[in-house]
Amino acid sequence: xxxxxxxxPNDETSYPVDFVNDLTGDTSISSASVVTAxxxxxxxASSTIVTTPTRSGMVLxxxxxxxxxxxxxxxxxxxxxxxxxxxxTRMVELRVRIKGLGNx
Amino acid sequence: MNFGEIKDSVRxxxxxxxxxxxxxxxxxxxxxxxxxxxxxxxxxxxxxxKTFNSVASQQDYSITTSTSNGLxxxxxxxxxALRVKESGDTVWTDVTVGDVTQEEAETMFxxxxxxxxxxxxxxxxxxxLFPTPDAIYxxxxxxxxxxxxxxxNTGATGTDELTERFPEALIYGALVWGCEQYEKSYPxxxxxxxxxxxxxxxxxxxxxxxxxxxRLTWVPMGGAFxxxxxxxxxxxxxx
Numbered sequence: 001x002x003x004x005x006x007x008x009p010n011d012e013t014s015y016p017v018d019f020v021n022d023l024t025g026d027t028s029i030s031s032a033s034v035v036t037a038x039x040x041x042x043x044x045a046s047s048t049i050v051t052t053p054t055r056s057g058m059v060l061x062x063x064x065x066x067x068x069x070x071x072x073x074x075x076x077x078x079x080x081x082x083x084x085x086x087x088x089t090r091m092v093e094l095r096v097r098i099k100g101l102g103n104x
Numbered sequence: 105m106n107f108g109e110i111k112d113s114v115r116x117x118x119x120x121x122x123x124x125x126x127x128x129x130x131x132x133x134x135x136x137x138x139x140x141x142x143x144x145x146x147x148x149x150x151x152x153x154k155t156f157n158s159v160a161s162q163q164d165y166s167i168t169t170s171t172s173n174g175l176x177x178x179x180x181x182x183x184x185a186l187r188v189k190e191s192g193d194t195v196w197t198d199v200t201v202g203d204v205t206q207e208e209a210e211t212m213f214x215x216x217x218x219x220x221x222x223x224x225x226x227x228x229x230x231x232x233l234f235p236t237p238d239a240i241y242x243x244x245x246x247x248x249x250x251x252x253x254x255x256x257n258t259g260a261t262g263t264d265e266l267t268e269r270f271p272e273a274l275i276y277g278a279l280v281w282g283c284e285q286y287e288k289s290y291p292x293x294x295x296x297x298x299x300x301x302x303x304x305x306x307x308x309x310x311x312x313x314x315x316x317x318x319r320l321t322w323v324p325m326g327g328a329f330x331x332x333x334x335x336x337x338x339x340x341x342x343x
Binding site: 002069 | 108
């Protein structure tokens with residue numbers, strides 16, 4: 001089950017993903033770890049939605065930014081273990097809205 | 105409404121973050137199919153045309169693929185009309201569609217007869233012309249096509265006629281699907297189904313009104329063996 005986030009287009013939110021429970025044979029993730037984003041039509045939106053990720057141990061962090069009002073983006077965090085080279089992915093659905101939709 | 109606003113409206117009923125968007129897309133896809141399946145042929149936004157050329161001595165043309173001079177209309181739903189003219193001619197002639205079955209047509213023309221086609225039959229996904237064309241003819245096909253939901257939430261590709269004018273039909277249709285398939289709440293599904301039917305009735309009425317305005321086939325033919333209509337624009341129609 002992936003997480004759903006609502007954000008304003010101007011928000012630039014740091015989003016860390018910890019792979020410690022997913023890549024049990026590793027103590028760190030490698031530089032091959034990536035964060036990508038696609039819009040609701042499946043078009044790549046990585047350059048406008050996520051920053052180049054940073055790594056610290058088993059945690060992969062990217063800043064979620066920008067986006068078009070009303071659009072939904074699927075952000076995929078892929079962590080690759082340094083020792084095992086195994087991949088693990090987490091998905092975040094990012095819904096960009098200017099108008100407040102009330103409490104969730 | 106754009107497609108993103110329609111999605112948000114449906115989400116409100118199932119908890120804003122409780123329903124995966126993949127399921128939501130399936131529900132809205134189901135709603136559109138249900139709307140278009142109940143359209144008695146097709147709604148006005150499903151209208152489309154296609155021009156193509158016949159090939160001498162070729163009777164059958166694939167409608168859904170481009171194989172062997174096919175029409176390549178993968179979303180073809182139903183035929184409205186077919187017109188034919190000789191290459192270089194400027195006047196279209198009606199080709200009869202929907203009035204004659206294939207079984208009847210095969211008794212009306214010799215198996216080796218070749219001429220300008222007078223009758224067309226849709227046999228599953230194949231367009232069959234009777235008699236078989238003896239040359240290259242220009243054809244114009246008027247038909248209905250199945251449509252799909254917009255590919256994006258916003259912008260120019262985030263809306264179409266159905267989302268703009270009848271968004272409630274899509275919303276209620278998706279709620280029926282969601283209550284039945286996802287929440288297993290059948291009383292709720294019945295409630296939304298009633299509202300969905302109401303929207304479909306409105307769509308039927310609106311579409312019928314528009315069909316009446318340009319239903320050319322109510323105009324009589326010119327006479328025996330004359331496949332052209334008796335009227336021209338700007339003249340009085342008389343029966």
